[in-house]
Amino acid sequence: MPASSPPRWWQARRAxxxxxxxxxxxxxxxxxxxxxxxxxxxxxxxxxxRRHAHTECVLRARRAGLLPTREEWERSQSGRERRPRLWSRVRAMLRR
Ligand SMILES: [Zn+2]
Incomplete structure (x- = not known):
């Protein structure tokens, strides 16, 4: 992944x-x-x-959905990925 691409998810913790x-x-x-x-x-x-940010700014961005956690990002991806994976499993079963 090129360094310039925007991060898909973020960790946030107390500094x-x-x-x-x-x-x-x-x-x-x-x-x-x-x-x-x-x-x-x-x-x-x-x-x-990593970047240092005001707690208030982080909380506001989180509420606006701008800093998704890895879990949230994966959940948002799962709908898109579940289908192809299911189909490849079905196809694999049919081949047996
Ligand atoms: Zn700030």
Whole structure:
């Protein structure tokens, strides 16, 4: 998968940062002091691409369906994938 393609799902967890740095929240574009309570959002579990974001922004984006978890993404895919898989199983049975 090319690095430029948008992540299909995200992990979000509380950030535990003891480093006095300042980040920019990718969701609202505002500054985010690392020592304040905030969250990490990790695209497809790839921690090298994790971003620091305001807890409030993450919760708002989650409510808007913008940061689906892996589970939610897989559930949204299953309707599309179940059919071909079922058919290939049926065909395999008929061949026996
Ligand atoms: Zn923000």
């Amino acid at each position: 535990q940062n003891r480093k006095p740095a300042t980040y920019r929240c990718p969701l609202c574009g505002e500054l985010l002091p690392a020592l304040s309570e905030h969250m990490l959002i990790v695209p497809e579990g790839d921690s090298s691409r």
